[in-house]
Amino acid sequence: MSGIAATLQHRREKDQGVGSNCQAVRYLNQDYEALRQRCFQSGCLFQDDTFPAEASSLGFNELGPGAYKIRGVDWIRPTELTCSPEFIVSGATRTDVCQGALGDCWLLAAIASLTLNREVLARVVPHGQSFRDGEYAGIFHFQFWQFGEWVDMVIDDRLPVKDGELMFVHSVEGREFWSALLEKAYAKLNGCYEALSGGSTTEGFEDFTGGIAEVHELQKRNPHLFHIIQKALARGSLMGCSIDITSSADSEAVTHQKLVKGHAYSLTGAAQVEYRGDTLQLIRVRNPWGQVEWTGAWSDDSIEWRYVSDEDRERLSHCSEDGEFWMSFSDFLRHYSRLEICNLTPDALTDDSVSKWALSKFDSSWRRGSTAGGCRNYPNTFWTNPQLVIRLEEEDDDPDDGEAGCTFVVGLIQKNRRRMRKMGQDMHTVGFAIYEFSGQRNVHLNRNFFLRHSSAARSETFINLREVCSRLTLPPGEYLLVPSTFEPHKDGDFCVRVFTEKQADFQTLIVIVYKLLSCCAERRQREAGPGGVQGAVDQNRELLGELLSINSRNIHLFINIKHPEINPLNVHLFINIKYPKTNPLNILFHLFKIYVDNSGTMSSTEMRIAVEEAGFSLNNALHQVIVARYSESDLTIDFDNFVSSLVRLETMFSESPSPPA
Numbered sequence: 001m002s003g004i005a006a007t008l009q010h011r012r013e014k015d016q017g018v019g020s021n022c023q024a025v026r027y028l029n030q031d032y033e034a035l036r037q038r039c040f041q042s043g044c045l046f047q048d049d050t051f052p053a054e055a056s057s058l059g060f061n062e063l064g065p066g067a068y069k070i071r072g073v074d075w076i077r078p079t080e081l082t083c084s085p086e087f088i089v090s091g092a093t094r095t096d097v098c099q100g101a102l103g104d105c106w107l108l109a110a111i112a113s114l115t116l117n118r119e120v121l122a123r124v125v126p127h128g129q130s131f132r133d134g135e136y137a138g139i140f141h142f143q144f145w146q147f148g149e150w151v152d153m154v155i156d157d158r159l160p161v162k163d164g165e166l167m168f169v170h171s172v173e174g175r176e177f178w179s180a181l182l183e184k185a186y187a188k189l190n191g192c193y194e195a196l197s198g199g200s201t202t203e204g205f206e207d208f209t210g211g212i213a214e215v216h217e218l219q220k221r222n223p224h225l226f227h228i229i230q231k232a233l234a235r236g237s238l239m240g241c242s243i244d245i246t247s248s249a250d251s252e253a254v255t256h257q258k259l260v261k262g263h264a265y266s267l268t269g270a271a272q273v274e275y276r277g278d279t280l281q282l283i284r285v286r287n288p289w290g291q292v293e294w295t296g297a298w299s300d301d302s303i304e305w306r307y308v309s310d311e312d313r314e315r316l317s318h319c320s321e322d323g324e325f326w327m328s329f330s331d332f333l334r335h336y337s338r339l340e341i342c343n344l345t346p347d348a349l350t351d352d353s354v355s356k357w358a359l360s361k362f363d364s365s366w367r368r369g370s371t372a373g374g375c376r377n378y379p380n381t382f383w384t385n386p387q388l389v390i391r392l393e394e395e396d397d398d399p400d401d402g403e404a405g406c407t408f409v410v411g412l413i414q415k416n417r418r419r420m421r422k423m424g425q426d427m428h429t430v431g432f433a434i435y436e437f438s439g440q441r442n443v444h445l446n447r448n449f450f451l452r453h454s455s456a457a458r459s460e461t462f463i464n465l466r467e468v469c470s471r472l473t474l475p476p477g478e479y480l481l482v483p484s485t486f487e488p489h490k491d492g493d494f495c496v497r498v499f500t501e502k503q504a505d506f507q508t509l510i511v512i513v514y515k516l517l518s519c520c521a522e523r524r525q526r527e528a529g530p531g532g533v534q535g536a537v538d539q540n541r542e543l544l545g546e547l548l549s550i551n552s553r554n555i556h557l558f559i560n561i562k563h564p565e566i567n568p569l570n571v572h573l574f575i576n577i578k579y580p581k582t583n584p585l586n587i588l589f590h591l592f593k594i595y596v597d598n599s600g601t602m603s604s605t606e607m608r609i610a611v612e613e614a615g616f617s618l619n620n621a622l623h624q625v626i627v628a629r630y631s632e633s634d635l636t637i638d639f640d641n642f643v644s645s646l647v648r649l650e651t652m653f654s655e656s657p658s659p660p661a
Contacts (some may be wrong), residue, residue, distance in 0.1 A: 019149030030154040032141040045138030048156040051188040060193025060422045075158040084553040098290035100168035102550035106264040108288035110204025111239035113266045117376040145210035152494040190418040201240030205342030213342040241296040257296045273312045281329035290323040298326045316565040360498045369604035370627035374488030383447045388481040411469040415493040429486040431462035437480040462486040467515035601636035
């Protein structure tokens with residue numbers, strides 16, 4: 001199926017609820033219930049060939065085939081490890097999540113926080129799974145949020161074991177396996193176990209909730225941070241914290257008070273107690289190792305507990321080596337560097353309103369030579385990045401908070417980068433800039449605009465994490481958001497999420513195309529009659545050509561009759577109705593001479609300008625196709641390929657069927 005057809009089919013399925021948590025997308029098209037029933041019928045336990053019990057599923061480097069660390073590893077089912085395995089015993093708890101020989105403490109901190117919210121946990125760990133006779137078939141499933149949709153992940157229960165013990169995550173008592181199986185499902189989603197090494201707790205938070213995560217740097221903290229933490233806990237938000245390291249030698253170094261540097265902890269509680277006549281703020285933290293606890297004030301056996309009321313001591317105190325401990329809020333701020341909060345309802349940190357923010361989402365890609373322009377430091381290519389228009393129309397309801405304007409949260413997420421670690425690739429360094437914009441919408445702004453205008457806002461930094469996220473407040477108006485990698489010519493797929501307190505207009509070109517093609521599809525299906533067409537989706541290749549063929553005289557009639565709410569000018573600009581009457585081929589040589597350099601070729605960026613000068617206004621997707629087809633490996637285009645590309649474009653726009661009635 002072509003790219004545009006696949007996009008349209010995906011949008012139709014999404015409109016029907018596919019991708020929601022209650023109707024998750026089947027990963028690799030594996031149907032959990034059908035596979036489970038097949039196992040019962042055959043009498044054989046499930047074996048997942050898509051994530052086999054072999055070295056390739058463990059890793060690619062330190063855990064790769066032939067590596068020392070995986071010598072002696074066997075894949076064993078829980079029923080072979082213990083005589084009475086359980087999926088979950090008396091509900092999932094934080095002590096079910098103990099770290100093994102894998103650097104995924106960031107993930108385990110997120111899993112441990114997940115256990116504090118039963119409703120959220122049930123979305124990730126579906127009910128009805130067990131090792132009981134009549135229910136067990138060696139198959140389990142979990143659900144994760146991935147870039148705007150929920151995915152159902154099927155696995156078998158063969159787990160990596162070394163020297164008789166689970167290699168990776170495990171429970172304290174050793175016979176509870178939901179957390180180990182959850183980790184395996186997440187490893188499958190990301191390609192292998194080793195791909196989970198290193199990361200930010202917010203990544204796990206978001207994949208378990210679909211929420212939006214924010215980071216608080218504790219050295220420049222919000223003065224109301226303790227109250228923010230209390231509100232976040234009350235709303236079921238997931239939280240993690242960590243201590244920065246100054247060198248690689250500090251990684252997982254243990255301080256004299258038994259805190260681990262460069263290690264992801266869960267923040268699991270906040271409370272106030274009366275202590276020697278004063279009210280003191282306490283924070284509860286958990287180490288996913290399940291041991292190594294803080295030994296300072298308010299630790300399990302500290303003297304401070306003697307000076308609080310029996311009620312407070314009973315409510316908060318415990319003395320077990322389970323990795324969880326209390327400390328004063330002031331000590332927390334002194335020792336920890338960063339707090340990460342994933343808001344299940346993004347307004348939880350702004351006021352007491354329970355209303356949800358409006359969400360807009362945009363998927364796109366950076367492609368070398370066409371739409372991967374790098375950051376503002378590269379003015380000759382920056383303008384080629386995807387450009388998104390946001391219209392902020394209403395100010396917030398709470399201007400008394402000192403920030404009059406429109407509050408919104410922008411999250412730029414790189415897609416599937418962990419899976420690419422096996423291929424020697426990792427996270428790009430990414431960020432975004434926002435520009436005040438007044439003019440014709442859906443026009444891709446060129447280099448001159450960005451040379452003459454400074455940004456109105458931007459991400460705090462460019463960073464090589466999966467997501468960069470910022471909370472911003474701007475006056476009402478229209479803005480242009482430009483997501484980019486730091487350096488140009490970096491291939492990657494991404495999505496942008498924008499949470500706004502008030503409803504905002506965030507329509508992109510693909511939405512317009514989708515609506516128009518849907519209209520064409522419905523017309524074709526009606527004309528064909530029952531049984532004449534298997535479905536509108538199968539006609540999308542033809543429909544794209546049909547849309548691109550509509551001339552400037554008929555486009556307005558088509559829009560007015562079929563989809564009156566769409567501004568015809570937006571479509572006019574997108575589908576290149578504006579190209580001049582003069583045949584572009586007549587000015588090819590002139591154009592080529594303008595943009596060619598001493599090498600006798602032009603760059604892919606210069607080609608984009610030349611193509612537009614020839615009268616073809618291409619969207620990002622079409623430009624990516626043209627560059628991929630007609631440029632050389634060094635992203636240059638010679639005269640022959642330039643001519644070929646414009647001949648192809650001219651054919652697309654001039655030789656086409658009659659427009660729809």
